[in-house]
Amino acid sequence: MVRLPRAEPVQAVDAETVASLKQRLDAAAQARLGHGLAVRHVNTGSCNGCELELRALTGVLYDLSRFGLRFVDQPAHADVLLVTGPLTRNLRQALEQAWDATPDPKWVVALGDCAVDGGVFKGEYAVLGGPGAVLPVDLTIGGCPPSPARILAGLRALLEANSP
Amino acid sequence: MNMLPPALRDATMEACQPWARFDLTALQWSALARDPVTLLSAWADTARVYALYRHRPSGLILPVSVAPDDGSYPALSIWHPVAAWYERTIHDLWGHVPAGGDTRPWLDHGHWPQTAVMAARPGPPSVAAEPPEFQEVGDGTFMQWPIGPLTAGIGEAGHLRLTLDGTRIVRAESRLGYTHKGTLLLMRGKSPRVAARFAARLAGDATVAHSVAFAVATEMALTLQAPPRAVALRSLMGGLERIATLLDDLTSLAGLLGDARAHGYCGEQQEYVRRGLAGAFGHRLMMDGVVPGGVAGEPDANGLSVLRQVLDGLAESLLAIRRLFGNGLLAARLSGLGVADRQLVETLGVEGIVAEAGRFGGDAAARCSARLDAIARDTEACIGLLSALPEGPLAIALPANSGEGIGYAASARGTVWHWLRLDHGQIAAVFPTDPGWALWPLAEATLAGAAAGDAAAIQCSLGLPVSGMDL
Numbered sequence: 001m002v003r004l005p006r007a008e009p010v011q012a013v014d015a016e017t018v019a020s021l022k023q024r025l026d027a028a029a030q031a032r033l034g035h036g037l038a039v040r041h042v043n044t045g046s047c048n049g050c051e052l053e054l055r056a057l058t059g060v061l062y063d064l065s066r067f068g069l070r071f072v073d074q075p076a077h078a079d080v081l082l083v084t085g086p087l088t089r090n091l092r093q094a095l096e097q098a099w100d101a102t103p104d105p106k107w108v109v110a111l112g113d114c115a116v117d118g119g120v121f122k123g124e125y126a127v128l129g130g131p132g133a134v135l136p137v138d139l140t141i142g143g144c145p146p147s148p149a150r151i152l153a154g155l156r157a158l159l160e161a162n163s164p
Numbered sequence: 165m166n167m168l169p170p171a172l173r174d175a176t177m178e179a180c181q182p183w184a185r186f187d188l189t190a191l192q193w194s195a196l197a198r199d200p201v202t203l204l205s206a207w208a209d210t211a212r213v214y215a216l217y218r219h220r221p222s223g224l225i226l227p228v229s230v231a232p233d234d235g236s237y238p239a240l241s242i243w244h245p246v247a248a249w250y251e252r253t254i255h256d257l258w259g260h261v262p263a264g265g266d267t268r269p270w271l272d273h274g275h276w277p278q279t280a281v282m283a284a285r286p287g288p289p290s291v292a293a294e295p296p297e298f299q300e301v302g303d304g305t306f307m308q309w310p311i312g313p314l315t316a317g318i319g320e321a322g323h324l325r326l327t328l329d330g331t332r333i334v335r336a337e338s339r340l341g342y343t344h345k346g347t348l349l350l351m352r353g354k355s356p357r358v359a360a361r362f363a364a365r366l367a368g369d370a371t372v373a374h375s376v377a378f379a380v381a382t383e384m385a386l387t388l389q390a391p392p393r394a395v396a397l398r399s400l401m402g403g404l405e406r407i408a409t410l411l412d413d414l415t416s417l418a419g420l421l422g423d424a425r426a427h428g429y430c431g432e433q434q435e436y437v438r439r440g441l442a443g444a445f446g447h448r449l450m451m452d453g454v455v456p457g458g459v460a461g462e463p464d465a466n467g468l469s470v471l472r473q474v475l476d477g478l479a480e481s482l483l484a485i486r487r488l489f490g491n492g493l494l495a496a497r498l499s500g501l502g503v504a505d506r507q508l509v510e511t512l513g514v515e516g517i518v519a520e521a522g523r524f525g526g527d528a529a530a531r532c533s534a535r536l537d538a539i540a541r542d543t544e545a546c547i548g549l550l551s552a553l554p555e556g557p558l559a560i561a562l563p564a565n566s567g568e569g570i571g572y573a574a575s576a577r578g579t580v581w582h583w584l585r586l587d588h589g590q591i592a593a594v595f596p597t598d599p600g601w602a603l604w605p606l607a608e609a610t611l612a613g614a615a616a617g618d619a620a621a622i623q624c625s626l627g628l629p630v631s632g633m634d635l
Contacts, residue, residue, distance in 0.1 A: 049368025
C-alpha cells in the first residue's frame with residue numbers, strides 16, 4: 001500500500017515577532033478603524049426633506065465609509081440614533097422603543113429644525129417638539145433641511161469627540 | 165352645461181375659481197358618486213364635506229359639497245374605494261360621520277390631547293391608544309409580517325402589514341398617519357403668505373409642487389394672476405424638482421437592488437442638480453421659493469448658467485443611465501416586478517410615472533423607463549425655459565379679500581391639488597391633496613401575490629410619499 005506523504009511538524013513561531021507585529025497592527029487599526037459609528041436613522045414625522053439630504057449623503061460623492069460612518073437598519077446595531085422630524089405624538093412610542101433597543105453607550109442626534117425644537121410645527125397638538133422632549137439629545141444639527149455637508153460636519157464632530 | 169352629469173343639473177352653484185362648486189343635497193351627492201367620475205380628493209370644514217371629481221366622459225373638474233345632516237353624510241367609499249381613507253381622515257379631524265362608511269381611526273392614533281381637532285367643538289381625548297386592527301385573512305393560520313413604522317433604510321414612517329402564505333404575500337394592508345403634524349390647523353386662520361411655509365413642508369420631495377398648487381389656489385381665490393416671470397420660474401423650479409426627485413427614486417431603487425454602479429451614477433447626477441439648485445435658488449430643495457402672488461426672490465444669474473451646464477451634462481448622461489437600467493442584472497430584477505393593474509390605476513385616479521408605465525407593461529422596469537423619459541422631457545423643458553425667461557416683476561401684492569380657489573401642480577408622483585377658502589385675507593379652510601392618497605391603495609393591491617422579499621423593491625419602485633398625506 002502506498003503511504004500518503006504528510007506535512008512535517010514545525011517549531012512554534014517566534015513570540016517576539018508576533019508581539020511586535022500585533023502591536024503594529026493594533027496601532028494601525030486604531031488609527032484607521034478605531035473610531036467608527038453605526039448610525040440608525042429614526043423618522044419621527046419628517047416631511048422627507050431631511051431624508052432626501054441623508055440619502056444624498058450616502059451617495060458616492062460623500063463616501064461616508066471613509067470616515068468610519070455607516071447606516072444600519074437595526075437600533076440594536078447602532079451607536080447613534082439620528083432623529084429627524086418634530087416627534088409626532090403618533091411616533092413617540094416608536095422612538096422610545098428604538099432607544100431601548102440601542103445598546104449603551106449611545107448618542108442621540110437631532111437632525112433638522114423640526115427635530116431641534118419642533119421647528120415650524122412647535123406647539124401644535126400633534127407634535128412633542130423633537131426627540132429632546134423624551135430623550136437626552138447629545139448633538140443638534142439645524143437647517144431646513146441641513147445640507148449633506150453640514151450633516152457630515154456634525155457627524156464627524158461626534159466621531160472626533162468619541163475617538164480614543 | 166349639457167355636458168354636466170344629470171345629478172348636478174339642478175344643484176346650487178357656489179363661487180369657486182376656476183371651477184364653480186356645486187353645493188348638493190345628500191341625494192344628489194350620492195347620485196353623482198354613481199356617475200362615471202374619478203374621485204381626486206375629499207375633505208371637510210366645520211360646516212361641509214367636499215369632494216373633487218374628474219368627470220371621465222367630459223374631462224370636467226367638479227368640486228362638490230354637502231352639508232352633513234346631524235353630523236353625518238352619505239359615504240362615497242361604497243362606490244369609490246379610494247374615498248375610505250379620506251372619510252376616516254374627515255372623521256378624525258372634523259368629526260363628520262360617513263354613513264355606511266368606515267370610521268376606524270386613520271390619523272388619530274389615540275395620542276392627541278383632543279379628538280376632532282378641526283371641528284367647531286373638539287371632543288375629549290380618546291381613552292386609550294388601541295393597537296390598530298388589521299383585516300383577518302383566511303383561517304388565521306397565515307403568518308403576519310409587520311413592517312414599520314420605523315423602516316429599514318432612510319425613508320418615511322408608515323406601517324405595512326403583510327399576510328404571508330409561505331413566502332408569498334396574500335394581503336398587504338397599510339396603516340399611516342404616524343407623521344401627522346397638525347398642518348391643517350396651523351394653516352387655518354393665517355394669511356396665505358404665512359401659511360405657505362406649511363404648504364412647503366407637506367412633502368420635502370414635492371415642496372415646489374405643493375407650494376405652487378397652494379399659491380395658484382390662493383391666486384384663484386383672489387382672481388389674480390402671478391406675473392409672467394414668476395409663472396416661468398415656477399415651471400422651471402417644478403421641472404427641476406421633478407428631475408431631482410426622479411433621480412432620487414432611481415438612486416434608491418438601484419441601491420436597494422444592490423447595483424452599485426447605477427446607484428453611484430444616478431446619485432452623482434442628483435447631487436449635481438441639487439448643488440445647481442443651491443447656487444441658483446439659494447436652497448437645495450427650493451423650499452419657500454414659491455410664494456402666493458409669485459416667487460420669493462430673484463435667482464442668481466451666475467447660478468442659473470451653472471444650472472444650465474448641469475442640465476446639459478444630465479442630458480448627455482441619460483443614455484448611460486438608461487443602459488444601466490435596461491441591461492444586465494438590474495433589468496432582470498426589475499422586469500415583471502410589481503405589475504400594477506391598469507384598471508385599478510384608472511379607478512384610483514393614479515397619475516404620473518405609475519400611470520405612464522401602464523402603457524409599457526406596468527412593472528418596475530416600465531416605471532424606471534417612464535422615470536427616465538420624464539427626466540429627459542423635464543430636462544429639455546427646463547433648458548428651454550432657462551434660455552427664454554421673461555423679464556418683469558417677481559410677485560404681486562395680495563389684497564385681503566375673500567374667495568375660494570383650486571390650484572394644482574405636477575409633482576414627480578402625480579398631480580398635487582390644493583383647495584382653500586379665504587375670508588378677508590385669512591385662510592378659513594384649506595386642504596392639500598398629495599398623490600400618495602391614490603398611490604398607497606395601488607401599492608397594497610400590487611403587493612398582493614408578490615414574493616415577500618420583493619416588497620421593499622416594489623414599494624420603492626412605486627415611489628410612495630407619506631408625509632404629504634399624513635398632513
